[in-house]
Amino acid sequence: MSAVAEEFITEDGRKIGAVVMEMKNITLKFGGVVAIKDISFDIRQGEIRAIIGPNGAGKSSMLNVISGFYHPQEGEVWYKGARRPTMRPYQVAAQGIARTFQNIALFEGMSVLDNVMTGRLTHMKTNMFQQGLWYGKARAEEIENRQKAEEIIDFLEIQAIRKTPVGRLPYGLKKRVELARALAAEPSILLLDEPMAGMNVEEKEDMSRFILDVNDEFGTTIALIEHDMGVVMDLSDRVVVMDYGKKIGDGTPDEVRNNQNVIDAYLGVAHD
Amino acid sequence: MFYRESGDFKTTYIDDDQTFPIKFDRYRYYAVMFVAFAIIPFMVNDYWVNAIFLPFLIYSIAAIGLNILVGYCGQVSLGTGGFMAVGAYAVYKLMTAFPDVSIVFHIFAAGAITAAVGVLFGLPSLRIKGFYLAVATLAAQFFLVWLFNRVPWFYNYSASGQINAPERTVFGEAVTGPNVNAWAVYLICLVFVTITALIARNLTRGTLGRKWMAIRDMDIAAEIIGVNPLTAKMSAFAVSSFFIGISGALFFAVYLGAAETGEAFGITKSFLILFMIIIGGLGSIFGSFAGAAFLVLLPVFLKVVGADWLGVPTDIVAHFQLVIVGALIILFLVLEPHGLAQLWRVAKEKLRLWPFPH
Numbered sequence: 001m002s003a004v005a006e007e008f009i010t011e012d013g014r015k016i017g018a019v020v021m022e023m024k025n026i027t028l029k030f031g032g033v034v035a036i037k038d039i040s041f042d043i044r045q046g047e048i049r050a051i052i053g054p055n056g057a058g059k060s061s062m063l064n065v066i067s068g069f070y071h072p073q074e075g076e077v078w079y080k081g082a083r084r085p086t087m088r089p090y091q092v093a094a095q096g097i098a099r100t101f102q103n104i105a106l107f108e109g110m111s112v113l114d115n116v117m118t119g120r121l122t123h124m125k126t127n128m129f130q131q132g133l134w135y136g137k138a139r140a141e142e143i144e145n146r147q148k149a150e151e152i153i154d155f156l157e158i159q160a161i162r163k164t165p166v167g168r169l170p171y172g173l174k175k176r177v178e179l180a181r182a183l184a185a186e187p188s189i190l191l192l193d194e195p196m197a198g199m200n201v202e203e204k205e206d207m208s209r210f211i212l213d214v215n216d217e218f219g220t221t222i223a224l225i226e227h228d229m230g231v232v233m234d235l236s237d238r239v240v241v242m243d244y245g246k247k248i249g250d251g252t253p254d255e256v257r258n259n260q261n262v263i264d265a266y267l268g269v270a271h272d
Numbered sequence: 273m274f275y276r277e278s279g280d281f282k283t284t285y286i287d288d289d290q291t292f293p294i295k296f297d298r299y300r301y302y303a304v305m306f307v308a309f310a311i312i313p314f315m316v317n318d319y320w321v322n323a324i325f326l327p328f329l330i331y332s333i334a335a336i337g338l339n340i341l342v343g344y345c346g347q348v349s350l351g352t353g354g355f356m357a358v359g360a361y362a363v364y365k366l367m368t369a370f371p372d373v374s375i376v377f378h379i380f381a382a383g384a385i386t387a388a389v390g391v392l393f394g395l396p397s398l399r400i401k402g403f404y405l406a407v408a409t410l411a412a413q414f415f416l417v418w419l420f421n422r423v424p425w426f427y428n429y430s431a432s433g434q435i436n437a438p439e440r441t442v443f444g445e446a447v448t449g450p451n452v453n454a455w456a457v458y459l460i461c462l463v464f465v466t467i468t469a470l471i472a473r474n475l476t477r478g479t480l481g482r483k484w485m486a487i488r489d490m491d492i493a494a495e496i497i498g499v500n501p502l503t504a505k506m507s508a509f510a511v512s513s514f515f516i517g518i519s520g521a522l523f524f525a526v527y528l529g530a531a532e533t534g535e536a537f538g539i540t541k542s543f544l545i546l547f548m549i550i551i552g553g554l555g556s557i558f559g560s561f562a563g564a565a566f567l568v569l570l571p572v573f574l575k576v577v578g579a580d581w582l583g584v585p586t587d588i589v590a591h592f593q594l595v596i597v598g599a600l601i602i603l604f605l606v607l608e609p610h611g612l613a614q615l616w617r618v619a620k621e622k623l624r625l626w627p628f629p630h
Contacts, residue, residue, distance in 0.1 A: 067496055093498035105493035107486050109555065118486050122498040124479045128507055134474035139286070142478060146285045181497065 008044055010237040011252045017045030020221055021066070021189060026075035028061055028245075035061040036072065037245040043189065048215055049223045050236035054265060057242040059225045060102060063191050066223070067099050068092035094122050098187035100178045102194045102225075108167040112158060112177050115166055116149045119184030123148075149184050155217075156180045156210060172203040176210070183214060190214070192224040196231060204228065208235060233257065241265070275623045291473060308462055313455040321454040326527045328568045329461040330519050335548045335560035336472045337515025342546070343554035344476055345508035346488030347397050351409035353541035354416035355513050357533050358386045359520025361426050364435045367448075367525070368428060375440040375448065375525065379464065383517040389416075390513020397505050413542055420533040434532045437525040448525045457526050464522060468515050472557055475511060484508050485555070516545075551604060553613025562612035570597055 008016050021043040028036040036058045043049045051059045064070040066077065068089040077084045079095065087095075098119070107115055124141055131138040153159055156176055161169060166177060175195060182190055195211065196204045208231055214220050226232045232239065233253040241249035241262045248261040256262055275296045282288040292298040316325065334356060341347050362382035367375065393412035397405050420426045427435050439449025445456045475481055483504040486494035495501055524531045531537070544567065552563020571593050578589035608615050622629075 069492075069496070088500075089495040090498050090500045093496060099496055101493065105490050105496075107489035107493070109489050110482070110485050114482055114485070118482045118494075118497055118499075121479065121483065126479065128475070128480055128511070131478040131480050132471045132474050134478065138474070138478055139289075142289065143285045146289070150285075185498065 008047075010047070011254055012237075014237060016047040016237055019043070020045045020080060022078040023062075023065070024076045024078065026062070026065060026072045026077070028058075028065060028070055028072045034245055036065070036242075038075075039242070039245075039247045040075075041240045041247065041250055043221060043223055044238075046215070046219050046221055047237040048211070048235050049221075050232045050239045051223065051225050051242065052227070052229075052232055052239060053242035053248075056244075058245040059242055060193055062242070063099065063193050063223070063225060066092075066189075066191060067097060093185065096122075096185075096188040097191065098182040098185040098189075099191035100175075100182050100193060100195060102197060104171075104174045104178055106166045106174055106178055106181070109165065111163050111165055112169070112180075113149065113153070113162045115177055116152060116162075116180045116184045117145065119152075119181035120145045120149060122185055148186070152180050152184045155213070156183070172199055172206075175199070175203075175207065179207075179210060179214075183218075183220075186218075187220060189221045189223065192222060192226075194225050194227065196226060196228055204231060211235060275620070275626075277624075289477070291477075305466075309459075313459055316454045316458055318454050321458050322527075323572055324568065325458050326461055328564055329458075329465045330522045330527055331545065331548060331564040331568060332465055332561050333468050333522070334516050334519035334545045335552065335564045336468055336557060337512045337519065338545050339549045339552075339554065339556070339560045340472060340476070340484070340515070341508050341512035343549055343556065343559070344481060344488065345484040345505065345512075347394070347505060347508060348402060348406040349409040349512075350406050350539070350542045350546065351393060351412035351416070352516055352545045353537040353539060354413040355386050355390055355516040356520030356523060356541060357416055357420055357537035358389050358513075359383060359517030360524030360531060360537065361420050361435065361533075362386065362517065363521035363525050364437070365426070365428075367438060367440060371438070374442065376442060379518055379521045379525070382521040383514040386517025386520065387510040387514040390509045390516070391506050394506060394509030394513075397509070398502060410539075413539055417533050417537060432532075434530050435524065436530045437528075440525075448529065450529070452526075461522055461526060464518060468518060469557060469561075472511075472515070476557065480504075480507060488555075547601065549611075551601060551611055553611030553616075556611070556613035558616065559611050559613030562616070566612065567597075570600065 007018070010016060019042045023042070024040050026036055026039050027034070039062070051062060053059050061070060065072050068087045068091065071086055107118065110118070124145060126138045126141050130136065153162055156179060158173065158176055158180060161173065166174065169177065179192075179195065192211070196207050199207065211222060211224070212235065215222055224236070236253060238251060239249070239253055239256045240247060241256055241259070243265040248265055249256045249259040251259070275294065277294050280295050282293070292301050312325075334352060338349065338352050341349050359382045362385040363378050366373075366378040366381055370378070393409060396408040400408060421433065427433055437448040439446050439451065441447065442460060446452045447456050447460045476484070483494070483499045486497065486499050487501060487504050491501060494504070520537065524536065528536060548563035548567050549560055550563070551566055552561070553559025574593045574596055575589055578584045578592065579586050
């Protein structure tokens, strides 16, 4: 680990910190299908790290490996300077990694507030008996966490819908509520799986602003998958490019933009 | 007019989190509690208690229990009858083994024993979902009934195979056995209903309730957000079975007095409780009460109307009762699939705007 520089200056002149998560030679197979092949990359403290690639490149699988949903056959995940043992997703969440999903995965039957409060689960410690009694510890904890949840709700400007059942909300707002739920966990790394899929320009601008604000105000490290190249190049500090499960590029947006392998993967290459 | 939140400002999260945030609702709730505790006990007679109040109260506890499992946590169970039987036989064994201990402790202990059994039979839920889980819990139903029928230790080797509740008192007043007063059995059940409903409400509005609902709505997302599916599902089975166990204990000891498993706690009981929560509304404490009231009161109401008012022979009334109840259930589910609780919610929405709906 010591070989890696402690600091890194991005293209925009932003200073980002040391490596917080490192993927080492990850290989993930489903039967005979190799979804991810021998990929290594790192995520630095406080940066916005984009993972891009054509459809089926293995980007979401990569995120699923990070969040403990898939267990790679080969390779290691290093988190905060230690090798992470094989973990279930809820254990990963307890370590401070939160995520959103490509297809919204909110709890439709619950209100926006309850969804955001669910995001704070990893911070709530009272047991079943204290909660059954309610008065005392459970209520104090509930109020304390409600305060945090309300801060997130304010931050993402969804105050007006806090008591609305999620099922009734339009798509764009659902995406925002999902971000709120992930943020409520106060994660050290936030994984966003296509946060802008299916949004119009205005909604994309809003979401981009929120992502930048989150990174700026809370200092949250963000890893995101996105197809909109304009957004990716604008937002991210560094980019990993994947194609057919392999890493074909890694670096700052400018480096990636001028990488011949990346251009070939996106535009196709002449066979002669 | 008076049923609305405007002007009723909440300035703390504690105020905002209370069970009945609207003032009128709160007063209505106090009024219901007052009538239930201070007026009804003086007016009831044996008929009212045995035909209406006891079954309603006891089934309410079971419905709340099942609603926690099915409505809140999304784990379908058909083992309710079997779990009620566990509560009944547990309380019977405890009553006969420790005659000096108060029956109140026995009933809670029976609930705890049922919770343990519920967790055991809930283990398959970690692997299977939906209809398949329903079939697995059905196995629990048949196994438990078989167990209590075939192992004489459970019914203390009595010749008839039945269990009979000996007389026990609370504060000097008999609540089980043949010499009970109507108001006493009513009150003991009411106390248990109040306690269990409060516990259920507290659990479902807090962290545990959100874990259950998260598992119900999307188990994958729940796990990613930090819900341990094992503890969430097992706690739902435990709490649910605890309530159902208490209900079974009361059903046997206070209501029936004597019971035989296959008859009192058969598969029909499982379906009855399931219908109650479906009609009442899944995922709602109020719905549990509404469903229990509907299925207990409707047959009685039809009997009174048919036999007493219209003078139709009782055997015909008994048959028509089944037909009408069945038809009403179907009608009801077509009109309002989310149950009585949803109907109540819609009514409240309307009432908030009344009389100026714009």
